[in-house]
Amino acid sequence: xxxxxxxxxxxxxxxxxxxxxxxxxxxxxxxxxxxxxxxxxxxxxxxxxxxxxxxxxxxxxxxxxxxxxxxxxxxxxxxxxxxxxxxxxxxxxxxxxxxxxxxxxxxxxxxxxxxxxxxxxxxxxxxxxxxxxxxxxxxxxxxxxxxxxxxxxxxxxxxxxxxxx
Amino acid sequence: xxxxxxxxxxxxxxxxxxxxxxxxxxxxxxxxxxxxxxxxxxxxxxxxxxxxxxxxxxxxxxxxxxxxxxxxxxxxxxxxxxxxxxxxxxxxxxxxxxxxxxxxxxxxxxxxxxxxxxxxxxxxxxxxxxxxxxxxxxxxxxxxxxxxxxxxxxxxxxxxxxxxx
Numbered sequence: 001x002x003x004x005x006x007x008x009x010x011x012x013x014x015x016x017x018x019x020x021x022x023x024x025x026x027x028x029x030x031x032x033x034x035x036x037x038x039x040x041x042x043x044x045x046x047x048x049x050x051x052x053x054x055x056x057x058x059x060x061x062x063x064x065x066x067x068x069x070x071x072x073x074x075x076x077x078x079x080x081x082x083x084x085x086x087x088x089x090x091x092x093x094x095x096x097x098x099x100x101x102x103x104x105x106x107x108x109x110x111x112x113x114x115x116x117x118x119x120x121x122x123x124x125x126x127x128x129x130x131x132x133x134x135x136x137x138x139x140x141x142x143x144x145x146x147x148x149x150x151x152x153x154x155x156x157x158x159x160x161x162x163x164x165x
Numbered sequence: 166x167x168x169x170x171x172x173x174x175x176x177x178x179x180x181x182x183x184x185x186x187x188x189x190x191x192x193x194x195x196x197x198x199x200x201x202x203x204x205x206x207x208x209x210x211x212x213x214x215x216x217x218x219x220x221x222x223x224x225x226x227x228x229x230x231x232x233x234x235x236x237x238x239x240x241x242x243x244x245x246x247x248x249x250x251x252x253x254x255x256x257x258x259x260x261x262x263x264x265x266x267x268x269x270x271x272x273x274x275x276x277x278x279x280x281x282x283x284x285x286x287x288x289x290x291x292x293x294x295x296x297x298x299x300x301x302x303x304x305x306x307x308x309x310x311x312x313x314x315x316x317x318x319x320x321x322x323x324x325x326x327x328x329x330x
Contacts, residue, residue, distance in 0.1 A: 062310075062314055075310055075313075075314070086299075086303065087303050087306070087307055090296070090299055090300045090303045091300055091303060091304070096307050096310070097310075119292065120292070123288035123289045123291070123292045124288045126288070126291075126292035126295075126296075127284065127285070127288045127291035127292045127295055130291075130292055130295035130296045130298075130299055131255070131291075131295045133295075133299045134251075134255055134295055134298045134299035134302060135255045135256055137299060137302045137303050137306055138251065138252050138255050138256060138302050139256070140306055141252070141302055141305055141306045141309060142252055142261055144306060144309050144310070144313070145227075145240055145261070145262075145309070148240075148309070148313060149227055149240070
């Protein structure tokens with residue numbers, strides 16, 4: 001059995017996958033270690049690999065807006081057992097944020113092209129994995145909405161915000 | 166050809182689907198009209214249908230927090246050609262917000278059970294549709310992050326926000 005199988009097995013990303021499907025997924029994956037403060041990817045990078053965090057913590061950051069911010073806006077913390085980098089993976093657009101190791105971390109990397117190819121060829125696996133990714137992002141969006149609404153006060157009117165799609 | 170096919174055809178939700186797949190999708194769908202201010206669903210409703218907006222505009226609202234808000238927080242505007250209600254569809258959890266007709270609207274409704282069944286049985290279709298839903302939500306989350314960061318000033322420190330998954 002591939003050593004990654006056990007690491008992925010209990011995650012939401014691999015929910016519903018049988019051992020055979022997990023093996024397929026792991027056969028295209030690689031593992032890498034990053035040290036504290038190292039960037040896994042940078043804003044505007046044209047890479048689109050999908051990452052699974054095995055150990056440690058990742059900070060998702062944005063570059064400061066010129067003249068508006070002195071601090072580095074931190075959007076999220078990724079904890080072990082979670083995926084990150086899925087926006088560029090799904091849309092093949094440049095990275096929208098920086099992923100930085102908050103300490104020593106180990107990640108499993110799914111090359112974008114190899115993963116898309118695998119999911120297209122094995123549509124059952126593709127359906128399960130895409131469903132899991134959709135559920136993960138949906139929960140993140142739900143939490144972001146909660147976060148937004150609990151952070152803003154009644155003196156802070158929410159501007160009309162349109163779904164672009 | 167099913168009348169819904171043309172309405173879905175150019176949407177991001179149906180991207181990459183061939184006519185045969187569109188027909189399958191439409192065969193389980195229904196259409197419904199709502200009038201201004203009518204609720205399509207309410208917060209905490211235990212329904213999980215997926216909606217596609219054909220005509221009009223939908224306001225996604227949250228009930229006011231007791232003692233914190235006097236106004237009704239409006240999270241998003243849904244425009245024609247877009248899906249909504251996907252969170253409950255994906256996760257089978259109660260609705261997290263109210264969907265209200267901003268004027269007269271027409272929607273295509275996909276019953277949750279029927280759609281899940283179709284996507285499981287036809288995994289190629291399932292893979293494409295789940296991929297499209299994941300991409301749609303991913304873009305919404307990306308916009309919500311942008312929105313958040315452009316709304317907060319440098320005097321407003323973003324609290325550590327953890328991905329639950």
